[in-house]
Amino acid sequence: MKLLRVAVAVLNQTPLDWRGNLANVRAAIAAARQQGATVLCLPELCLCGYGCEDAFQSPNTRRMAIRLLHQVLPDTDGMVVSLGLPLVVNNGLFNVAAMVADRQILGFVAKQHLAGDGIHYEPRWFKPWPMGVQDTVAMHHDAEGSTRTYPVGDLYFDLGGVRLGFEICEDAWAAARPGIRLAQKGVDLLLNPSASHFAFGKNEVRQRFVLEGSRAFGVSYLYANLLGNEAGRAIYDGEAMIATAGKLVATGPRFSYADYRVTSAVVDLDVTRLQQSRLASFQPVLGPDPDCVEMPGFRWPEIAPSESTPQTERWETSVQIKEEEFARAVPLALFDYLRKSRSMGFVVSLSGGADSSSIACLVALMVEFGCRELGVDGFLRKLAHIPRLPQVATPRAIIGRLLTTAYQATRNSGPVTRGAAKAVAEAVGAEHHELDVSTLHEGYVAMIAAALGRELAWDRDDVALQNIQARVRSPGIWLLTNVKGALLLSTSNRSEAAVGYATMDGDTSGGLAPIAGIDKAWLRKWLVWLEKQGPEGLTPIPALATVNVQAPTAELRPQERGQTDEADLMPYPLLDAIERAAIRDKQSPLEAFRCMRLVFPQYGARQLGAWVERFFRLWCRNQWKRERYAPSFHLDDENLDPKTWCRFPILSGGFETELEELRSFVAGLPAEDR
Secondary structure, three states: EEEEEEEEEEEEOOOHHHHHHHHHHHHHHHHHHHHOOOOOOOOOOOOOOOOOHHHHHHHHHHHHHHHHHHHHHHHHHHOEEEEEEEEOOOOOEEEEEEEEEOEEEEEEEOOOOOOOOOOHHHHHOOOOOOOEEEEEEEEEEEEOOOEEEEEOOEEEEEOOOOEOOOOOOOHHHOOOOOOOOOOOOOEEEEEEOOOOOOOOHHHHHHHHHHHHHHHHHHEEEEEEEEEOOOOOOOOOOEOOOEEEEEEEEEEEEOOHHHHHHEEEEEHHHHHHHHHHHHHOOOOOOOOOOOEEEEEOOOOOOOOOOOEEEOOOOOHHOOOHHHEEEEEEEEHHHHHHHHOOOOOOOEEOOOOOOOOHHHHHHHHHHHHHHHHHHHHHHOOOOOOOOOOOOOOOOOHHHHHHHHEEEEEEEOOOOOOHHHHHHHHHHHHHHHEEEEEEHHHHHHHHHHHHHHOOOOOOOOHHHHHHHHHHHHHHHHHHHHHHHHHHHOOOOOOOOHHHHHHHOOEEEEEEEEEEEEEOOOOOOHHHHHHHHHHOOOOOOOOOHHHHHHOOOOOOOOOOOOHHHOOOOOHHHHHHHHHHHHHHHHHHHOOOHHHHHHHEEEEOOOHHHHHHHHHHHHHHHHHOOHHHHHHHOOOOOOOOOOOOOOOOOOOOOOOOOHHHHHHHHHHHHOOOOOOOOO
């Protein structure tokens, strides 16, 4: 048997945090060494950070990344380690993985397939490396004052008879993935350094290509993803996988609060080599190969056989996996945003409704999960920039220091929402305040009425009178936030963003919008789950019953008018379905209408047509609002954030021709169908 202990490490890196990134890389290498691993795969662009954006184009970014690469070399004594960084070759910038073995740089493998859709913009900075091409790059060593030349491109490595190759993140998602050719070259280990953003259910896709790659190519496959909220919007779940010959032999926990996690396993090269030889499709490359970089003197240690069984956490097999993922992904992202922005805590304008209540609960989950994994002391050490926290001894007390909520009442606020806000704040342990902004609201109304020389009335000034109530709440909550040195969390959801059912500089006020990627209908479902069941290992929050029994309402009109969100707009499940059809699936108004008739047969065609038309009109009218939303977390392919996913013109024709087509179609239906 030819046995190797291999490892993958997930890292919580930060763009351009050279000191912090280097510390995490070194700690991961040391942990892998302690576990007895000889090969370690680290995530994509781990030295500089994946989310450097246009800073990739800075010569200093590339210079610092190379400096870190050289600083890591002494840590790799007797080991094989992959390290990601940007590299310039003939004035082109490439995303590469450096292969380092026993203190030596052997060469650089360049990414061939760039992620250029959705949240990713790699082609803005990097060039795709052409298949089958090799070149060289000269690199200056500051410490030695010398320049050396290294191979770069479409390469693989032979170290003492063991062959290693790379698929860098997107490479494995492409039809012409490099593993196909590498298998023909007799590669034993395929390393996949990745920066694959989290989306609901995406880990299942990753597991499929890892398992199938290990089976079809007859290799052991090492997959290492980034971890946490690296640069602000994307969340990385820190998935770690090792598979061999079609079998998953080791996995790491997702959504960890640690700076790094190392997962290792023993693989048998004789087993995978035998599998390659048995594959009818396997046609080895014969003769000298210019793609191969050799280090014949590398000595592999002898190790004893060891059985590896992947450890899967119970929540990963839940029938409500989406609820579980949401309850872990957003709290982890909040934690990283808090510490990386060096904010002193969070402030939420707690209205007693579903949106603000869910955010308060997500902050509480952040503390509960973080303390459960790291311990209270470990959790507090990672927030050492916040004064007074070291005196706190329990998760509930920590929440009280980190989360401040405020219910801001006007004359149109009711006792139900006031009571719900207080109940939720008490349940999670937040510091809660009740503020009355009626005088401020009425003062603004009186001031403008005097300026116009007439009274403002609901039948004439409805939207303006609603908006001023939302906006008058903003200065006070911002003041409270600034006094505490905290981060104000905006409470708007994706359904509101789609139709502009939010007041700019009112309820959209904030530096971060944690739930702007989640639709209202599903969020309400998640709150019921959190009330009655909750995440695996934690207790539910029964106080949410006071929120879940309410019909969603902005409470901006007088109580006697019985305002509800769905009366203003349309039923939320329908709104979200139209949004998916129109925006995600790019359907025209008429196509969306036909689809909705099948999904929602309980509504008449005339009413359904009016709601579809309302959606398209509101969507086009409110792109400027979506452009101004605070940064939000990416959670799935239904994101509406124009900066990372869904671009739409601020000014457009508004689908006028298409809406005329819709109205004509509905009018032409038989009377019994309308």
